[in-house]
Amino acid sequence: MLKVKHLYHSYQKNDQYAVKDISFEIEKGKIFGFLGPSGAGKSTTQNILIGLLPLQKGEATIAGINIQNPTEEFFNLIGVSFEQPNLYKKLTGYENLEFYRKLFRVPTADSRALLKQVGLEEAADKKAGSYSKGMQQRLVFARSMVNNPQMWFLDEPTSGLDPATASNIKDIIWRKKQSGTTIFLTTHNMHIADELCDEVAFIHDGKLCLIDSPRNLKLKYGEKLVRVEYRDQDNLKKENLSMVNEKDKQRLTKLISTGNIETLHSQEATLEEIFIRVTGRGLE
Numbered sequence: 001m002l003k004v005k006h007l008y009h010s011y012q013k014n015d016q017y018a019v020k021d022i023s024f025e026i027e028k029g030k031i032f033g034f035l036g037p038s039g040a041g042k043s044t045t046q047n048i049l050i051g052l053l054p055l056q057k058g059e060a061t062i063a064g065i066n067i068q069n070p071t072e073e074f075f076n077l078i079g080v081s082f083e084q085p086n087l088y089k090k091l092t093g094y095e096n097l098e099f100y101r102k103l104f105r106v107p108t109a110d111s112r113a114l115l116k117q118v119g120l121e122e123a124a125d126k127k128a129g130s131y132s133k134g135m136q137q138r139l140v141f142a143r144s145m146v147n148n149p150q151m152w153f154l155d156e157p158t159s160g161l162d163p164a165t166a167s168n169i170k171d172i173i174w175r176k177k178q179s180g181t182t183i184f185l186t187t188h189n190m191h192i193a194d195e196l197c198d199e200v201a202f203i204h205d206g207k208l209c210l211i212d213s214p215r216n217l218k219l220k221y222g223e224k225l226v227r228v229e230y231r232d233q234d235n236l237k238k239e240n241l242s243m244v245n246e247k248d249k250q251r252l253t254k255l256i257s258t259g260n261i262e263t264l265h266s267q268e269a270t271l272e273e274i275f276i277r278v279t280g281r282g283l284e
Contacts, residue, residue: 001028001151001182002049007058009044018044020206022058026199031173031183033197033214035190035275041206042186043083043155049184050080050153062151076106079149083156085136089129093120093139096128097146104147114142117172119165134161141169145176152176155186170196190271200271204279214271221277222268229263230255236262 007022019041026032034042047053048067049060055068065074088096097111115124118138123131128139141157157173158166173196177183187193193200194214202209210217224243229236239255241248255261269277 001030001063002026002032002184003059003061004045004049005059007045007048007055007060009048009053009056013056018206019048019203022203022206022208024201024208024211026182026184028182029177029180030198031177031185031196033193033200034184034186034203035188035193035200035271036203037188040203042188042203044206045203046153046155046184046186050078051075072105076104076147077150078153079144079147079151080153081141081144081155081157083137083159085133085140087128087136087139087143090127092125092127093131094124096139097143100143101146106147108146109148111146114145115139117145118142119168134165137161138165138169141172145172150181152181152183153186154183156189157185157187158189158192159187166192190275194271202275202278209278210274217271217274218268221274225266226252227263227265228252228255228261230258231260231262 003025005023007019008017009019010017022041022045024032034045036042044053048055049062051067051070051074060067062074063077065071067074088099091099093115094111097114101108101111112121112124115121118141120135120138120142123135128136131139137160144152144154154173158169161169170192173183173185177196185193185197197214199211199213200217201211212220225240226243228239228241230239231237239251241252243249
């Protein structure tokens with residue numbers, strides 16, 4: 001669905017590149033996480049792919065369409081949810097979606113149904129300028145679904161949202177994937193990436209460091225340990241036991257047989273821990 005080869009971009013139009021020699025592919029119906037800290041090149045890459053920045057060097061196609069010469073068909077098939085809300089604040093939420101809906105020449109979703117989907121049905125007829133930041137973010141998210149996009153770009157879709165709302169947004173993303181939508185998810189939130197993504201790419205200082213599935217990365221960089229908490233009379237005790245060491249395996253079997261275990265957790269690495277190990281820095 002999306003193919004990128006040797007992508008470069010310089011804001012100074014010299015050899016100081018914000019993104020350097022980036023190449024990746026996303027299969028149709030997959031969620032691809034583009035992960036990295038602020039300033040790593042995530043938004044630059046996305047803005048090139050959606051046509052907000054010119055393609056200076058390299059190749060990129062979406063559904064076979066060269067993004068260097070985007071057509072009306074190109075804009076009809078993509079949807080974009082920006083991190084920073086960009087709305088017509090003197091229009092109501094409903095009017096914002098209705099205005100946007102008329103820009104497309106493909107079947108579009110019902111505006112009020114979209115507002116209900118993101119929990120804004122009661123605010124549909126209020127001006128967007130009166131919305132809280134979280135409500136505006138949800139309106140931008142709803143707007144990105146108006147044209148039923150085949151290729152959906154999401155930039156920090158759950159940032160700043162309360163847990164219940166964020167959970168609803170993640171459910172919508174998952175259902176879209178199940179219906180065949182291809183999703184490019186830009187984030188520094190490793191938890192949402194781990195939950196949703198089929199494949200993730202780590203970007204650092206404009207370069208791709210690693211691409212793989214979250215599961216493969218955790219297996220490769222994690223330790224084969226289990227952390228056990230158990231009761232020994234009135235005392236709570238903890239042990240880290242290897243799943244490959246024979247002595248530790250026997251010890252684990254013995255603890256399980258006593259029935260005194262309270263918690264048992266595998267000790268795979270988190271995506272954030274892997275990112276720090278690969279790049280040497282965190283995700284601030």
